[in-house]
Amino acid sequence: MTDFNPSAVARGIGKVVREPTTIPASMYRFTQDVTTFLPYVEMVDNDRHFDSFLDRIIVDEERVSIFTRVKNTT
Numbered sequence: 001m002t003d004f005n006p007s008a009v010a011r012g013i014g015k016v017v018r019e020p021t022t023i024p025a026s027m028y029r030f031t032q033d034v035t036t037f038l039p040y041v042e043m044v045d046n047d048r049h050f051d052s053f054l055d056r057i058i059v060d061e062e063r064v065s066i067f068t069r070v071k072n073t074t
Contacts, residue, residue: 003041014041
């Protein structure tokens, strides 16, 4: 998850990314690549895997809360 809030970038909460970032069109079925030149804070690492379903993400000025639901194995 990325946070483009200028306040979060200025405070350096998390990993601040200042170089251009490109999302390949094929990743989300876009018609063309999307590039942002805005600085942002990487709040959640994209390499994180959950053993349950991602249910909800709540973000405020200070925190990111991630809620999951247990997968039914029956």
